Amino acid sequence: MTINGWFPLALSGSIPPGIPAGAIVKGTEIVVWRDQAGEAHAWEDRCPHRGMKMSFGVVRGDHIACLYHGWQYGPDGQCRKIPAHPDLDVPRSICVKTYGAAEAGGMIWAGLGAPGDAPVLPEATGVRSLYVDVPLNTALAALPSAFDAGGMTARGPVVTLDTRWGTLRIGLQEIGEAQCALHVTAAGNPGAEARAGIARAATRLRDSVESGTDTGVAA
Amino acid sequence: MSGAVLYNYDLDIDCYTVRMIAGCLGIALDLRQVDLYPGHKHLSPKMRALSPQGRLPVLVEDALVLTQPLAIILHLAETRCPDHPLLPQDAITGARMLDWMTFAAREMGVAAEARATAMLDAPGDLAALKDRAKRAFRLLDDHLTLQGFDGLGFVAGPEVTLADLMLFAPFALSRDFGLDHDAFPALRLWARRVRATPGFSTMPGIPDER
Ligand code: FES
Numbered sequence: 001m002t003i004n005g006w007f008p009l010a011l012s013g014s015i016p017p018g019i020p021a022g023a024i025v026k027g028t029e030i031v032v033w034r035d036q037a038g039e040a041h042a043w044e045d046r047c048p049h050r051g052m053k054m055s056f057g058v059v060r061g062d063h064i065a066c067l068y069h070g071w072q073y074g075p076d077g078q079c080r081k082i083p084a085h086p087d088l089d090v091p092r093s094i095c096v097k098t099y100g101a102a103e104a105g106g107m108i109w110a111g112l113g114a115p116g117d118a119p120v121l122p123e124a125t126g127v128r129s130l131y132v133d134v135p136l137n138t139a140l141a142a143l144p145s146a147f148d149a150g151g152m153t154a155r156g157p158v159v160t161l162d163t164r165w166g167t168l169r170i171g172l173q174e175i176g177e178a179q180c181a182l183h184v185t186a187a188g189n190p191g192a193e194a195r196a197g198i199a200r201a202a203t204r205l206r207d208s209v210e211s212g213t214d215t216g217v218a219a
Numbered sequence: 220m221s222g223a224v225l226y227n228y229d230l231d232i233d234c235y236t237v238r239m240i241a242g243c244l245g246i247a248l249d250l251r252q253v254d255l256y257p258g259h260k261h262l263s264p265k266m267r268a269l270s271p272q273g274r275l276p277v278l279v280e281d282a283l284v285l286t287q288p289l290a291i292i293l294h295l296a297e298t299r300c301p302d303h304p305l306l307p308q309d310a311i312t313g314a315r316m317l318d319w320m321t322f323a324a325r326e327m328g329v330a331a332e333a334r335a336t337a338m339l340d341a342p343g344d345l346a347a348l349k350d351r352a353k354r355a356f357r358l359l360d361d362h363l364t365l366q367g368f369d370g371l372g373f374v375a376g377p378e379v380t381l382a383d384l385m386l387f388a389p390f391a392l393s394r395d396f397g398l399d400h401d402a403f404p405a406l407r408l409w410a411r412r413v414r415a416t417p418g419f420s421t422m423p424g425i426p427d428e429r
Contacts, residue, residue, distance in 0.1 A: 011404070014404035021407060022401040056394060192368040
C-alpha cells in the first residue's frame with residue numbers, strides 16, 4: 001500500500017532534530033532523521049563502512065555520525081569525514097543510499113524505488129504511533145470498531161475514520177508479515193482529553209488484536 | 220556518617236545507574252572495582268559474604284550493607300540530600316516516583332538480566348527475557364505518551380525524578396541485547412530529556428550526544 005511509491009514511517013513530532021530512528025517497511029531497513037534546519041531525511045539504515053545501523057548514530061548539525069567508528073555523512077548521504085583519517089579527502093564513492101523524504105498530514109514519508117509526486121494531505125495533529133505484532137490486515141480490520149467509527153475510507157496507506165473525536169487519519173506501515181505500525185493523527189487541534197481518548201483506544205486495539213480477542217472497546 | 224563504599228563493575232547496568240544517580244545528586248562514592256566479567260569475582264566468598272545473591276552493586280556504609288539499587292539510591296538521597304530537586308517534596312509526586320522506581324526494579328530489571336545474558340555470560344533464556352523487556356518498554360511508552368498530553372515530560376510529573384534516572388539505562392542499552400528503539404517513540408524523546416539532567420554521565424554503550 002503506497003501513494004506513488006511513498007510510505008509513512010513516523011509521526012513528524014516523533015523525529016526532532018538530533019534523534020535518529022529506525023523504521024522498517026516490508027523488510028527494508030530505513031533510518032529517519034531530521035537535520036538542524038528541520039529537514040527530514042530517509043536513508044538506507046546501513047553504514048557503508050561496516051554495515052552497522054545508522055539509526056544507532058548521533059545527529060550533529062546537518063550531518064549524522066555513525067556510532068561505531070564515527071564516519072560522518074552530510075544531508076546528501078555523502079561521507080564527509082573519517083575521524084581515523086582526518087586529512088583524507090573522502091572519495092565520492094562512500095555514500096549512504098538515500099530515499100525520498102517528505103512530510104504530509106503530520107507524518108514523515110519515505111519514497112522507495114522510483115517514487116512519483118509526494119503525497120499531499122490536510123494538516124493534522126500527530127497523536128501516537130502504535131506498533132502491533134500482527135499482520136497489517138488484522139489491525140486494519142479491527143480499526144473501525146476500536147475507534148467506534150461511523151465509517152472508514154482508505155487511500156493507499158492512509159485510512160480515514162469518522163469518530164467521536166472528529167476525523168482521524170491513520171498512516172499504515174507494514175513492517176513485516178506479522179508486524180505493523182499505525183501512525184494516528186487527528187484533524188484540527190484536539191485537546192488533551194481527546195488525544196488521551198484516542199491514544200487509549202489505540203492501545204486497547206493493540207492489546208486485543210495481539211491476544212486475538214474481540215476489540216469490544218467502543219464503550 | 221563515614222564514606223559510602225560501592226562495590227562496582229563499570230559495564231553492569233545497575234552499577235552504572237547507581238554511579239550516575241550519585242553523580243546527579245553530587246554524592247562522592249568510594250568505588251571498589253569487582254571483576255564481574257570475565258573474572259566472576261562477584262561470586263567470590265568475600266563478595267558472597269556481602270551479597271549472598273551474588274549481585275552488584277553493593278553499598279557498604281559502616282555496618283549497613285545494601286544490595287538492591289532502589290534501596291541504595293533512596294538511602295543515599297534521603298540521608299545526604301533530602302532537599303534535592305530529584306526527590307519530590309510533595310507526597311503524591313513522591314508516591315508516583317516510588318511506584319515507577321519499583322517498576323524499574325521489577326519490570327525493567329528484566330532488561331538488565333537480558334543484557335547480562337547476552338553480553339556478560341549470565342544464565343537466562345534470552346528470547347523470553349527480551350520479550351518481557353519489550354512488554355515493560357511498551358507500558359512505559361504508553362504511560363509517557365499519556366503524560367505528554369498533559370504536558371508532563373517525566374514519569375512522576377513535570378520534573379525529572381530519581382525514577383526517570385533509574386528507568387533510563389535499561390532502555391538506553393537495550394540494543395546490547397537486540398531490542399531496537401524503533402517501536403518506542405515516546406521513550407526516545409523522554410530519554411533525550413533525561414540526559415539533560417544536571418550531573419548526568421554516560422557509560423560505554425551509551426553514546427555521548429552532547
Ligand atoms: S560501521 Fe559506521 S563508521 Fe564503521
